[in-house]
Structure formats: C-alpha cells, structure tokens
Amino acid sequence: MSINCIRTLIEEANVTHADKIAIKHDDKTITYGDLLKKVNQVAYYLKELDLPKGSRIGIYSKKGIDQVIAILAILSTDYVLVPLTRLLKAEQVEYIIEDCNIRCIITDRLKLESIEEISFDGHIISYETTHKDIPSFEEIFKYYNKPYSCQVNGHDNAVITYSFGLTGKPKGIVISHRNLIDSARVVSQYLNLEESDVLSGVLIFNLDYGLNQIFCSLYKRATLALHRFILAGDFFNHLINDNVTVIALMPVTITSMFDEAEHKLPSAELLANVKTITSSGGNVTPKMVKNVQKYFPNVNFYSMHGLTEAFRSTYLDPSQINIRPESIGKAIPDVELYVINQEGKECKPREVGELIHRGGYIYKGFWNAPIETAQRYKSIQILKDVINIEGQLRDEIVVATGDYVYKDEEGYFYFVSRRDDMIKTRGFRVSPYEIESVVKKSLPTVDQCAIFSIPNAEIEEEIVMVYSSRSEIPPKEITFELKKHLASYMIPSRIVYKKSLPLVPSDRNKINKEELKNELLDSIN
Template structure:
C-alpha cells in the first residue's frame, strides 16, 4: 500500500517505485521487470534525443497497446519531451488535425495506420517513423538515459479531447499533474506491489493512461490488452491473474452477460468505472458476479484528470452517486449566484487543486472559458476548472451528477463534439445542414442522433445510405450516428442560427 506524498517528482521516476526484479509490464511476447522497464525507458529516451528532438518538442504515437505505447509516456518525460498520444481508432482527418495543432516533430505509427494518411496529413516539420523500425533502432542502442531531474511543472503530455464546438483541443498536463494523479488513484484504490492491472482502455485517454501510471506508482504489474471480443478480457484476466480491472459502462454491460470462471472472480480485488455512470441495475449485476470485489464508481474530466470517487462500501446503497473528492482535489459546487451551493442545491462542479491542467495548447480563448480563478470560498484557491457539469451534493456530502451545460455527447466513455460530426456530414455534400445530438441509450450512455436537411442530390432516396457510407470513411466508429433523421427545414433563433435548444427540447420529449 502506498502512502500519500503531495510532493511531485519528474514523471519518469514512477518507473523507479517497484522492486527491481518484480514484474512491471506483462506484454504478449515477454514480461519486463522494473529493472528492465527502467533500462528500456532510458534506451527509448536516448534514441529520441539523438533523432534531433530537443526539450519541449512534441512526439506523437498512433499505435495499439504495444511496448512503445506503454513506455513512451515515461520515455518522453525522461528526455524532456512532450508526449501526444493519438487514439488508435481515430482516422486520418482527426490525426492530421492533432499533428498540425500540436506541432509534433515526430510521429511513430504502425504500417497499416501510416498507409491511410495522404499527402498533407503530416506537416513538413514532422518526421514519420514506422514503429517496427523505431523499436528495432532504440532497443539496439548502446546508451540508456538516466532518470531525469526535470522541473515537475514542465509540460509532459498533451491529451486531445473533444469540445462542444470545433475540433479537438489539447489539454496540457505537467509532470506534477500526472505524478499526483497516479499517486492519488493508487492510494484510494489501495493498490499494492502484488496487484496486477488489466489495461483495456485506450492509452490516449487520461483514464486509460492512468491504468499504467497508478499501477507503477504502487510497484505493481500492468498488462496491456487490445481486445476484439469481451470474452478476450476474461481470458486475459485468467492468464495474468488480474486483481484490478477498469472499464466504461458499455464494456461492463457486455461483460456481465458472460460467464466468469470462479478462479478469475477469486483473484479480482477491485473494479473501477468512469466515462459514464453505472446504472443501479448494472451495479446489481456486477455485485451478483463479484460479491467480494470492491467496486469503484468515479467521475473525471481530462482538464483535471480525475475529480471524485465513491467509497465502495457505499455503492450498493448509493449506486448513482459520483462520491467525494479524490486525494489532492478540492471539489466545489457553485450555484447560479456564484456562492457555495446548499445541500441538494444544483450547481456547477468546479475542480481546484494541483491536478488542474495547464490549459489548452495554443488556445487562449477556450482556456479562458474553462480555466478560471477558483471561487472566493475555495480553500485551495488558484486556477480551477469550471466543468460545465451540473451536480448536487446531499446532506451526507455525496455528489450526484445532474447533467451537462454544454452540447457535448458522452457515448461509450468518449466525449464527442457535435460540431465534428456536423462538419463531416456537410462536407460530404449530401447534407445542407446537420445537427448532432446525444440521446439516452442503456448501453452507451448516449447514442448519436444526426438530424439532416438534405442537399440537392441526384438520388435523394439513397441519401441516408450514401451519407453513412461517406461518414464511415471520415469518422471513427464511436462518432458514427446510430440514427439519421431528415428534416425539410430547421427552426431558427432570432439570430438566424439553428435553434439547437428547441431541437433538443423536442427530442427530449420523446424520451421523457
């Protein structure tokens, strides 16, 4: 069990926290001890620097969960670089935006992904190296870089997350943000050196990346997994004697429908959930399979990593609560008058403390909208993240999610920008106007409904099919609409813009 220490260190020092000969990374082809993990982090870090990258340069990875992907967060940090992990399910348009916006100087990706890029997708200043070649080169290196002495407040990573308008924006995370996040989660989960974590979530997500970092903070072993079928998760749990499994509600919904072997249930110490609320029915199903396992419900936002967790002892009686503040976080509920909300009064969730990110990369306007001084009644003070999420706190201090203030769609653990889907639809030439909305879905949290005013096309009867075919070429699967509805016209507000609020109200009536 680790102890809480609020003094951050350079991020790459997380690899030093395990016993040298103990298992640290359980790869498909081999198991790395902590000694080997540190050696290879140093080899990769040195290779990055001899390839012309200098302090503060951005290095992007667009890969499945292989050794490079797992080591890069610490190797880039050790080399004084900034890691930009790209979700492997994204397609060329989103990748091109991230590379251009971040100013990445190097992209490492596998052959199949690189083959999808076209001329202009990678900036001229960005070198591109295929992963097999890169891995062969850095593993053959003769020099391993020693642990760094970087300022913990230096930038260590840029994680791209969707906004309610426009393209994805890069959240800037320092060594301290990520170090304290790892220590915080390892502490409240009670992780220990004999724990084994199955890492099924994308390592481009803060929640996914923390699977690795919090496990290493406790000196445990992490097993990365890219699964095709839910049953693969159970098989990997059995193979690696997994004690800790993190997932999002859609995956839990699939996993509770499969039979779990008794030996897998017996080794599982904790289940963790974020990226959407667990329903009371799903909590009951999980409890039926794992009667002795601790179930952690959590809430987070990339701009502050993680905000709250619910004590597992309370989840059966309070299955819809998002709990209380995690270590190092101060969570405030600010009512519409700007004051501390009273018990059961709705307000905006505001996160203050050292987990707050450094803002959005090269975007002062959107940074100023979300990152603002903490309210006067904050104990910590300083800069805070004003989440836009509406919550309430009950008389016992437990928080409950009420809803989002903005138009973001939350589906299968992904934050999705309606504007990205709308732009993709109108760019096909098949939609004159488009509005993307999230509608309730028991498995996904929200499914995507796309409302379309058709353009003048030669074969209008085929418009919906043609539109879906075009969108599949441009958008990852999690951003594709489940349903497309055609409108002759959209209601407009006094400014002549589409009256999104009215459309939302009309759609909500269907699900009331």
C-alpha cells in the first residue's frame, strides 16, 4: 500500500481512533471504526463488478454520510471517482458520462429519475432500496461482510472533477492519489488543524476545495460535520449545535450568511468556538471581513487562491487580512510563484502579468484533452528568463495559470482577471474583475454586478454592466461614480438593471454572464 493515498488515513484512523466520531450529519453519526467497515463493504462490492482498472465511477447524489462512504470506497479501489454535483441537469450529467466513459453511478432515490432520463446503460447503485434490479447500500451493508484489502498506488488517477462554467463544454481535470494526500497535509499544516477540531462540511464535494474538507478531517482524525447551506439561520444552528471550529466557505456564502436582519443573527458568544474560516473561489471584500470578525471574535480568517490545474497557489496570513484584504496572499508551502509578461520576463512590482505556478500540488492534466493540457502545463523553460535552470532537468512541468495578477513591493499577490475574461476595447485590455471591484466599493446599494462585453465593430468590444439592487439606479449616477475611479475606456457603455441575476446551474456562486449576454444580444437583434 502506498503511503501517498487517502486509503492509508482511513486504515490508520481505525487503529488509533476507532470509537471517535468521524462524521456527523443532523442526528446521525458514524465512528472511524464503522466508517472503515462500511467503506470496505462498498469497495468490495465495487470490485466484484470486475470493471477494468481505472474505470470511472460517478457519484450523483445528495450530501450525507453515505455520500462520503461512497467517495472513500471508490478511493479504496483502483477505479476513479467522478463527483457529479446534484445541481447538474440531466444533459450535463450525460455529457460527463460520455466524456470520460463512466461505467457505474452511485446515486440516491431522488436522482434515479434523472439518470433514467439519459438511458445510462452502466451499473447503478442506490443508497436506499428502491427497485429489485438496483442494488443498494442497505443491501450491501447487510450481506457484504467479507474481509477487504487493497493496493493503491500514489501516482494512479484518483479523481476527475468537472466544473461547468459560463461557456462551452468543460474538461475534466485528473487528480492523483498523491495529489489528494499532499493537499490534506499542506492545508492541515498551515491552518494548524488539530484532532479536536470539528470541520464544517458545507461545501459540495464536486471540486477539490470541498473534497479537501473530508481528507483534512481524516488526516488529523478530526470530525466532519456535514451541512447543506439553504438558509443563514439553519447554517448558524449547524455551527452552534455541531460545535464547529473550522469552516471552509465560498465568498458568496459569506455574503449570504449576513443577509438576515441583524436581530436574527446569533451573538458573537454563541460562535466563539469557531477558530478558523477559509475562503476561496472569489474576491473577499472588506465588508465580508468586517462581518466575519464581528460575529466570530476568535477567528483566524484565511483568504486563498486555488487553480483548476493545481490544488492551491496562495493563502493570505490572517494577520494581513485587515491590512490588505484584497490580496490573495503569498505562495503556500512547497510552491514557487512568478509573474511574467508576454515576453517571458518577470514583472516589476504592481505590473500585471500571468501567474506561473511551480512546485507542489500540480495535477496530472485534462482528461482526453491534449490541446487544453498543452495550453496550461508548460516546460520549466517558460521561466528561463526568470530563474537559473542551468544544470536542472528540463522536463519539469509548471502551470501557466491563465490568471492575471500583480505582486506588490512586499511580495503579496493580487488577482486581476482570468485571461479568458479580459475585454479588448479601444486598444486596451480591460479586466471585468477590476470594474466589478470598483462597483462593490463605490456603489454599496448594488447587490450583484456582472461586467462582460458584446461585439462592437468600431471599438472591438463594448463593455456592459448588468446589476441588481432593491431599486433601479439612474445610469448617469452609476457612470458619474465610476468615472471617479476608472479610466474613461473602462466605463460601461451599456448599464442594465435586473431584479436578480441568473446563476450558473452547477455553481451557485457564479453569475451566469453567458445567459445575460445572450439575453442582451437577442434584445438588440
């Protein structure tokens, strides 16, 4: 058995902490000893399917203890886990099934209908007993009690994750067993996680940030408390009732937490148990930081920046969150970061360039997508004008992230935009993120804002702002305020008010700019 896999954590926890609660969800709990037993039962059944090594197995279900068992069971075989968030529509699930040839799907009663819509011809396993022809976890737990052992290699494929964005079809990113264990080690280190911690499992488990909560909990023999965020009040009850000490969040969830009237929010004393909050996946605003510190008096707040092609690049030390809240921090342990311009030279302080990630936590590449892989995974030669590679092996791989950032004089990084998001207008390259940040700061009555472009033959692209707020704001007022902070070529030429903005179906943290763009183009045409 490789030491570089999650499976070793489950086995070791069973030896040292068999009676400790590993996972809790509402009124249900499972110990580390029972967790290994059930994981082994499901893994044994999966192996009896006799699928070829490396076969992909999808999980398309609600959050719960059974879902975590399914994840760990697949990782205890030589098959590959493909998480499918329950927010995906049938046609999106069908796309992923075909793209990576999923041979088996583990699901629940509610999602069986969606699977039937796409006429999936592989194996189906349900948590609950639903039909005589569909095996269930209930039956597996009852009848499969034979000893199970496995050999997992750290370099083997472990997970393929997909994220449906705003345009086009996604490509799966391939993650090895070693990637999973390395990410658990490094996060546990810099967050100072302890055995006594209770981690909130509020993130969905379709991407590495969510999955990492499971693996960090296993790594430290801590407890994972599962919860699905629907209402802020229920979420706070989860934190209080489950004695949560560590919370991983998306920025949009931080905003949603404090949407309630102040008298409905719990007192800081009730939340004093929380010691760590992390945020990744978007911009952290000073308002978010202020609210977190007001209601979580003992918290260390970590703002982080992750990649599609590697687990994580940066984190901002909590001591800096009030000094530079908009910074994404510095490199995490075992990572070197460089900012280079189009000529391959290292950028000067505050000069915007592309972020290059060197060192640990780099994933294996995009599934069956050599062009996309070649675009992101580069030879160390890309840094030949930045570092001395004389005498070093020339086949080292780094990640050209496609993220535009800059570094200040003290070495802290600041995110500007994704390469694909940049708008070309009037001969300038404009970051939508930069305009959106100014809107958040200078127009506090705006709830949500999306900046994107539409074609304009005279100036290449025309900048559009679509926003939501309690009531419509005269466009001239918005333009007047933005002109105080932005160059003239960055001012949106079209400003559109909507009561609410559509979100990406598979990621409720992202505004669906593509849908907004199509609506606008349809109205123009």
